[in-house]
Amino acid sequence: MxxxxxxxxxxxxxxxxxxxxxxxxxxxxxxxxxxxxxxxxxxxxxxxxxxxxxxxxxxxxxxxxxxxxxxxxxxxxxxxxxxxxxxxxxxxxxxxxxxxxxxxxxxxxxxxxxxxxxxxxNQVYSNVYRRMLTNIYRTKDERFYHLHASLDATPTFEALGLPAYDEMRNERIAAQKAIEASTQQLTSDSIDRIIRDIKQAGSLCLTRExxxxxxxxxxxxxxxxxxxxxxxxxxxxxxxxxxxxxxxxxxxxxxxxxxxxxxxxxxxxxxxxxxxxxxxxxxxxxxxxxxxxxxxxxxxxxxxxxxxxxxxxxxxxxxxxxxxxxxxxxxxxxxxxxxxxxxxxxxxxxxxxxxxxxxxxxxxxxxxxxxxxxxxxxxxxxxxxxxxxxxxxxxxxxxxxxxxxxxxxxxxxxxxxxxxxxxxxxxxxxxxxxxxxxxxxxxxxxxxxxxxxxxxxxxxxxxxxxxxxxxxxxxxxxxxxxxxxxxxxxxxxxxxxxxxxxxxxxxxxxxxxxxxxxxIEPYKTASNGWLNVTRPAGYDSLAEWK
The missing domain is CATH 3.40.50.10540 (Crotonobetainyl-coa:carnitine coa-transferase; domain 1)
Structure with missing residues (x-):
C-alpha cells in the first residue's frame, strides 16, 4: 500500500x-x-x-x-x-x-x-430504561429503526405501548429487550408513522443508496x-x-x-x-x-x-x-x-x-x-x-x-x-x-x-x-x-x-x-480569544451585553 x-x-x-x-x-x-x-x-x-x-x-x-x-x-x-x-x-x-x-x-x-x-x-440520561430508548431496534419486517429519547422519552414510550418508567427493567439489557419486543410487533413504516405523528425524533436506518x-x-x-x-x-x-x-x-x-x-x-x-x-x-x-x-x-x-x-x-x-x-x-x-x-x-x-x-x-x-x-x-x-x-x-x-x-x-x-x-x-x-x-x-x-x-x-x-x-x-x-x-x-x-x-x-x-x-496569530490564540471562562447554564444574572 x-x-x-x-x-x-x-x-x-x-x-x-x-x-x-x-x-x-x-x-x-x-x-x-x-x-x-x-x-x-x-x-x-x-x-x-x-x-x-x-x-x-x-x-x-x-x-x-x-x-x-x-x-x-x-x-x-x-x-x-x-x-x-x-x-x-x-x-x-x-x-x-x-x-x-x-x-x-x-x-x-x-x-x-x-x-x-x-x-x-425528564430523566432521559439518569434513568437507564429511558436512556436505552435511544438505540437501534429490529422491526417486524426485519429492518432496523433508530428510536431516540430526545429530552423527554415519555411520548415515544407511550406511543409504542410501553410504560414511561419501568424500574423492573432499569438495566441496559433488560430495557433493550423490552423495547425491542415492542418494535418487533410493528413494521418499520408503522413505527415511522407513529414517530412522525407524535412529532418525536426517529428514523429508519437507511443505506447510502x-x-x-x-x-x-x-x-x-x-x-x-x-x-x-x-x-x-x-x-x-x-x-x-x-x-x-x-x-x-x-x-x-x-x-x-x-x-x-x-x-x-x-x-x-x-x-x-x-x-x-x-x-x-x-x-x-x-x-x-x-x-x-x-x-x-x-x-x-x-x-x-x-x-x-x-x-x-x-x-x-x-x-x-x-x-x-x-x-x-x-x-x-x-x-x-x-x-x-x-x-x-x-x-x-x-x-x-x-x-x-x-x-x-x-x-x-x-x-x-x-x-x-x-x-x-x-x-x-x-x-x-x-x-x-x-x-x-x-x-x-x-x-x-x-x-x-x-x-x-x-x-x-x-x-x-x-x-x-x-x-x-x-x-x-x-x-x-x-x-x-x-x-x-x-x-x-x-x-x-x-x-x-x-x-x-x-x-x-x-x-x-x-x-x-x-x-x-x-x-x-x-x-x-x-x-x-x-x-x-x-x-x-x-x-x-x-x-x-x-x-x-x-x-x-x-x-x-x-x-x-x-x-491565526496574533488575532486568535488559545489563551486570549475567549472573553469568559466556562460556566453552567443560567450562571449570569444580568441580561445585557458586556
Whole structure:
C-alpha cells in the first residue's frame, strides 16, 4: 500500500467543499492557499471507515480561510496572513467531550454528576430504561429503526405501548429487550408513522443508496454544505473597530441552542473574541455535561421567552445583536416571534443581522420539518450502515463520537463567518443554515478509506471481527471504546500542550478542554480569544451585553 497522507487527503477534501455553488464571495475561493496544514500521519486517528479525520481538518481549513479574509477586511493587513491547521488537532475536535475533565474527572466517571448542574428534568440520561430508548431496534419486517429519547422519552414510550418508567427493567439489557419486543410487533413504516405523528425524533436506518433514492436524499445531496439567503440590502455594512483586538471583537451573538451542534457554533465563534450570550430556561431540560466544553467564551442567562418579563429582557438584547444562532426545532423560535422575518420587521433595514439555523435534516426537502439528533442523522444518511458493515456485521452500528453534531457545528461557524464577511463587504442581513444530515451526506460522498488502510486501522483498534460493538452498543459505549483505543495508540497527543488547555477556578472547578484548532496569530490564540471562562447554564444574572 502506498503511504497514506492525511494532509494530502484533507487538501483534496477542502477543494471539494467548494462544489455545488458554495455561497462565498470570490475572494474566499481565491484564498485557498492562505491555509497551512501540519502534522501529517499515515493512519487517521478516528476509528471509522469514513474519512472523518480529514473532513474536520478540511472544514477547519475552510474556517481559517474565511477568518483570514475577515482579518484583512477588519485590520487592513497588507502582509501575508495565514491560518494554520494541525490535522491531528482537528481530528480530535469531535472527541472533545470525551477528553475534557473537571478537577481531573472525565465525563464517564460517576463523580462527574457532583460537578455539574442537573438539568435532566425528564430523566432521559439518569434513568437507564429511558436512556436505552435511544438505540437501534429490529422491526417486524426485519429492518432496523433508530428510536431516540430526545429530552423527554415519555411520548415515544407511550406511543409504542410501553410504560414511561419501568424500574423492573432499569438495566441496559433488560430495557433493550423490552423495547425491542415492542418494535418487533410493528413494521418499520408503522413505527415511522407513529414517530412522525407524535412529532418525536426517529428514523429508519437507511443505506447510502436508499438515502440517495429518497426525495430528501436527492435534494440534500444537490445542495452546498451550507445555505445563504440575502434577506435585505438596505442596512449598512458592519462596522468593526480596527483596534480589535481579535477578529470578532465587538460582534454580539445570541446563542439559542441546546446539547451539541448549536453550542459548538457559538463556542467556536467565541474563540475569535465575539461576545456571546447563551439564553436558556429553567423550564427546559438539557444535557448539562456539555456546558463544561461548550460554554467557554460565553455569558449564560436564563429567560422565559413566554413571559412578559423574559421577553422584555430578550428584546433589550436584540437591540444590539449581530448574530442569532437558533438550534431549536424548526419553527420554534419563529413561533415566539423572533424568527428572521420578525427581525426584518423589527430592524426595518436600520441595522443588519445574521440569522443562523442549525437543524437535523436541513432546509427544503420532504423531511425538513422533522426533529432529529446526531444518531438520527447517522441512521437516515447511511453512516450507521457503513460503520456496521465495516465492522463485519450485517446491521447498522452507531459511529464513534458525535461526528455529525460537530460537523454541523463547524459548518455553522463557517457559515456565520461567511455571512459576517458578506455584511462587512456588502451590508444587508442574511439567513444561513446548516444541518447534521448534510455533513453526513458530504462525508459519505467522499468514500471510505482504501481497504488495506481500513484493515490496518481496524486491527490496531481491535475492531477486526471482534463483535465487541453491535447495534445494541449505545452512543457512550462506542465513544468510550474509541477514545480508550486512541489514547492507547497515540499517547503523545495527550501530552501535547498545544492541543489542550486548562482553565482554573471556573464555576465547575479546574477544567481541561481542547484549545482552538485554527491559529491565526496574533488575532486568535488559545489563551486570549475567549472573553469568559466556562460556566453552567443560567450562571449570569444580568441580561445585557458586556
Amino acid at each position: 502506498a503511504l497514506y497522507s492525511t494532509v494530502e487527503t484533507s487538501k483534496q477534501m477542502l477543494l471539494s467543499t467548494f462544489e455545488y455553488d458554495l455561497p462565498v464571495l470570490p475572494e474566499i475561493r481565491a484564498n485557498v492557499d492562505s491555509v497551512e496544514f501540519t502534522n501529517d500521519s499515515a493512519e487517521p486517528l478516528i476509528p471509522i471507515v469514513l474519512k472523518a479525520h480529514e473532513s474536520f481538518a478540511a472544514l477547519k481549513a475552510l474556517e481559517g480561510i474565511i477568518a483570514v479574509e475577515l482579518c484583512k477586511k477588519r485590520f487592513g493587513e497588507s502582509k501575508d496572513v495565514k491560518a494554520v491547521v494541525n490535522c491531528n488537532h482537528a481530528a480530535l475536535f469531535p472527541t472533545m467531550s470525551f477528553l475534557s475533565t473537571v478537577d481531573g474527572i472525565p465525563k464517564w466517571d460517576p463523580k462527574m454528576k457532583n460537578k455539574i448542574k442537573d438539568t435532566d428534568l 436508499e438515502f440517495l433514492a429518497s426525495s430528501h436524499g436527492r435534494h440534500i445531496s444537490s445542495r452546498p454544505l451550507f445555505e445563504l439567503v440575502h434577506l435585505e440590502s438596505t442596512s449598512p455594512t458592519l462596522k468593526l473597530s480596527p483596534q480589535g483586538p481579535n477578529i470578532l471583537s465587538g460582534v454580539k451573538i445570541l446563542d439559542l441552542t441546546r446539547v451539541i451542534a448549536g453550542p459548538v457554533i457559538s463556542r467556536t465563534l467565541a474563540e475569535y473574541g465575539a461576545q456571546v450570550v447563551r439564553v436558556t430556561s429553567h423550564n427546559l431540560p438539557d444535557q448539562s455535561y456539555y456546558a463544561v466544553d461548550f460554554n467557554f467564551g460565553k455569558r449564560t442567562i436564563n429567560l422565559d421567552l413566554k413571559s412578559s418579563e423574559g421577553r422584555r429582557a430578550f428584546e433589550k438584547l436584540l437591540e444590539e445583536v449581530d448574530v442569532i444562532v437558533d438550534g431549536y426545532r424548526p419553527g420554534a423560535i419563529a413561533r415566539l416571534g423572533y424568527g428572521p422575518d420578525d427581525l426584518l420587521k423589527r430592524f426595518a433595514g436600520a441595522r443588519g443581522f445574521v440569522y443562523v439555523k442549525e437543524s437535523c435534516y436541513g432546509e427544503g426537502g420532504e423531511w425538513s420539518d422533522r426533529p432529529g439528533w446526531q444518531q438520527i442523522a447517522d441512521s437516515v444518511s447511511g453512516v450507521s450502515w457503513a460503520n456496521g458493515r465495516a465492522l463485519g456485521l450485517e446491521e447498522p452500528v452507531a459511529p464513534p463520537f458525535p461526528l455529525a453534531d460537530f460537523g454541523a457545528g463547524e459548518l455553522g461557524c463557517i457559515a456565520t463567518l461567511n455571512a459576517l464577511h458578506h455584511r462587512l463587504t456588502r451590508g444587508g442581513s442574511y439567513y444561513t443554515s446548516v444541518s447534521l444530515v448534510k455533513y453526513n451526506d458530504w462525508l459519505m460522498s467522499l468514500g471510505p478509506y482504501p481497504e488495506e488502510l481500513w484493515k490496518t486501522m481496524a486491527s490496531a483498534h481491535g475492531l477486526d471481527n471482534s463483535r465487541k460493538l453491535t447495534r445494541q452498543s449505545n452512543f457512550d459505549e462506542v465513544g468510550l471504546a474509541a477514545i480508550t483505543s486512541m489514547r492507547r495508540q497515540y499517547p503523545q497527543l495527550w501530552k501535547d500542550p498545544d492541543l489542550m488547555q486548562e482553565a482554573n477556578n471556573t464555576p465547575f472547578g479546574d477544567v481541561k478542554t481542547q484549545s482552538p484548532v485554527v491559529r
